[in-house]
Amino acid sequence: xxxxxxxxxxxxxxxxxxxxxxxxxxxxxxxxxxxxxxxxxxxxxxxxxxxxxxxxxxxxxxxxxxxxxxxxxxxxxxxxxxxxxxxxxxxxxxxxxxxxxxxxxxxxxxxxxxxxxxxxxxxxxxxxxxxxxxxxxxxxxxxxxxxxxxxxxxxxxxxxxxxxxxxxxxxxxxxxxxxxxxxxxxxxxxxxxxxxxxxxxxxx
Amino acid sequence: xxxxxxxxxxxxxxxxxxxxxxxxxxxxxxxxxxxxxxxxxxxxxxxxxxxxxxxxxxxxxxxxxxxxxxxxxxxxxxxxxxxxxxxxxxxxxxxxxxxxxxxxxxxxxxxxxxxxxxxxxxxxxxxxxxxxxxxxxxxxxxxxxxxxxxxxxxxxxxxxxxxxxxxxxxxxxxxxxxxxxxxxxxxxxxxxxxxxxxxxxxxx
Numbered sequence: 001x002x003x004x005x006x007x008x009x010x011x012x013x014x015x016x017x018x019x020x021x022x023x024x025x026x027x028x029x030x031x032x033x034x035x036x037x038x039x040x041x042x043x044x045x046x047x048x049x050x051x052x053x054x055x056x057x058x059x060x061x062x063x064x065x066x067x068x069x070x071x072x073x074x075x076x077x078x079x080x081x082x083x084x085x086x087x088x089x090x091x092x093x094x095x096x097x098x099x100x101x102x103x104x105x106x107x108x109x110x111x112x113x114x115x116x117x118x119x120x121x122x123x124x125x126x127x128x129x130x131x132x133x134x135x136x137x138x139x140x141x142x143x144x145x146x147x148x149x150x151x152x153x154x155x156x157x158x159x160x161x162x163x164x165x166x167x168x169x170x171x172x173x174x175x176x177x178x179x180x181x182x183x184x185x186x187x188x189x190x191x192x193x194x195x196x197x198x199x200x201x202x203x204x
Numbered sequence: 205x206x207x208x209x210x211x212x213x214x215x216x217x218x219x220x221x222x223x224x225x226x227x228x229x230x231x232x233x234x235x236x237x238x239x240x241x242x243x244x245x246x247x248x249x250x251x252x253x254x255x256x257x258x259x260x261x262x263x264x265x266x267x268x269x270x271x272x273x274x275x276x277x278x279x280x281x282x283x284x285x286x287x288x289x290x291x292x293x294x295x296x297x298x299x300x301x302x303x304x305x306x307x308x309x310x311x312x313x314x315x316x317x318x319x320x321x322x323x324x325x326x327x328x329x330x331x332x333x334x335x336x337x338x339x340x341x342x343x344x345x346x347x348x349x350x351x352x353x354x355x356x357x358x359x360x361x362x363x364x365x366x367x368x369x370x371x372x373x374x375x376x377x378x379x380x381x382x383x384x385x386x387x388x389x390x391x392x393x394x395x396x397x398x399x400x401x402x403x404x405x406x407x408x
Contacts, residue, residue: 095302
């Protein structure tokens, strides 16, 4: 029984790539519903398009855009994915929702800041400081050093789009995309805030 | 002498992290100008904000949004960055421009498809096929297999946003974010296409 007066939230994140994606997404959707939201997940509109692999991918893209267009906010799982940064697909969705003026909240299951992850995980500590004071890897690329959890476009969008970012260190890598502690806190962060009034107080 | 009737293009990409970023961006802007565009780069509005590192990062985020809001199209450098996928900041910008209905074109200096990069570079070939036919890494995460150059949200946005994607293999890693062969071809792809008429034919 979806409550159409509840704010509709798009639950973005790389958990869609898990073998038990449907189970994890159902758990997230259930938690969101209990918190007063009307949840939508990227697999809700899983396309049955025929055609080439590319056509199938494109159909999923279009379906995800339609889902996002119907949502008032996005809660993005920005846990680093196959590297030191967030999943580029989820980053795209965050940008899409930012341009739509949607509310933006996020969580990550890595508590280490962006700068340290790049320094320790990507460059194994082999960084140097240039004459201008910037830190660079052996490949010459600068390490963003803004005291942020990820790239400044992502951190900026969250700061401007609700301020709700929950970071939580999940030690067990098998649970990296499954642990919902941070997601639960993210949902709870909407309680008793002006974000809540903005989302729940007006019938659009 | 900027020509304000020329379509304004946002030149996104991780070359902003190079030590010679200003030089590379000037070269890109010059090429874009010769091709009839009015180019804007993420460093054009480099913020001189005071305050904490976080405040400075946030000021750059805001400045980049203002720059994008003034642009008719984006040409994104989606060369993989610190891993197998595109820079999440550039992916965010692509999503932002997609939601604004801007034209979208992109290039990458890696010609290998997404699936193969993940299989060979990230998983060193250690992938298996599950009963449903999906390929998965030892961590259980699925490898998107849509015959696309990167995540389907990025490939989908380009297919829907102009169809212009240039892939070109740059062997010399020192030139990975500097080689402009693919960028030049991307600019040239706008010649004699309906994208050109759409962009250059109407004065907005």
